[in-house]
Amino acid sequence: MLEYYKTFENGTRKIDQPETGCWISAISPTQEEIEFLTNQIGVLPEFIKASLDEEESSHIDHDEDEGQTLVIVDYPSAEDDENMDENTLLYTTLPLGVVIMKGYIVTICLHENFNIEDMASGRIKGMHTDMKTRFLFLLLLRISQRFLMYLKQIDRVSSRTEMRLHQSMKNKELIQMLGLEKSLVYFSTSLKTDEVTLNKIMRGKQIKLYEDDQDILEDVMIEIHQAIEMCNIYSNILSGTMDAYASVISNNLNIVMKVLTVITIVMSIPNIIFSFYGMNVSGLPIPEWWFPTLVAVIACIIATIIFKRKDMFH
Structure with missing residues (x-):
């Protein structure tokens, strides 16, 4: 133009x-x-x-x-x-x-x-x-x-x-x-x-x-x-x-990965305890269903308290 x-x-x-x-x-x-x-x-x-x-x-x-x-x-x-x-x-x-x-x-x-x-x-x-x-x-x-x-x-x-x-x-x-x-x-x-x-x-x-x-x-x-x-x-x-x-x-990604790792560790505790009682062996203490469940719950609570005090959920 x-x-x-x-x-x-x-x-x-x-x-x-x-x-x-x-x-x-x-x-x-x-x-x-x-x-x-x-x-x-x-x-x-x-x-x-x-x-x-x-x-x-x-x-x-x-x-x-x-x-x-x-x-x-x-x-x-x-x-x-x-x-x-x-x-x-x-x-x-x-x-x-x-x-x-x-x-x-x-x-x-x-x-x-x-x-x-x-x-x-x-x-x-x-x-x-x-x-x-x-x-x-x-x-x-x-x-x-x-x-x-x-x-x-x-x-x-x-x-x-x-x-x-x-x-x-x-x-x-x-x-x-x-x-x-x-x-x-x-x-x-x-x-x-x-x-x-x-x-x-x-x-x-x-x-x-x-x-x-x-x-x-x-x-x-x-x-x-x-x-x-x-x-x-x-x-x-x-x-x-x-x-x-x-x-x-x-930093946000690191925090997310840290929280997910802590949750994974806590959730793996019941799996470990139930694995022992799921084996086909004798001599385990109190071989009743409620005992490993109680132990798993207590262990998870203890682990959660420890991680909480170390500020691992933030």
């Missing part, structure tokens, strides 16, 4: 055809749309291919001959898990390519996302499609803010899951905690690569920096650093929580 936006005096509006100074948004483009971007707009094919690769990591690339710069950043994404309850989300990161070229700025991504929607809806203050550097920095700022928002969501989901784990140890909650831990690993990796890309941008070698945009770039760096710190903190907390619950589950 290709859409075109341009900033006018009364705001940013969607236009029908690409014009100089407009923003071209390509979301999961078809082969025909890719050819249009390549042949008509002039975007380098390798830039489009890199932007549509889900495994592509954040980086910056510049082609001196064509005068084009590609900035790929990872943005966070959240999806509902159909296999679990409605409050469960799966978090991951996906690449978003921004091509800065003569006359246009082009964003290319595989899926619809809130960052592009926010830019297209005009909710971003100070956005101008003809100011390519500012557009890029505002988009990066929005992505960093989205990281922080999703990290707070992960913290809330983790707290709710931990409260449910206090009440009952179920596989569903443990699997959800593992999913959150995996999400934090994705976030941490993507944030670090985004930070490296931002540091390259700050050098000003591949993208021309303007004094008016320095504050926005500094805000992006602050947000990214904060997101990295939050990600590390939440990851450590979640990892410690998982280790603690693993120890609790192991």
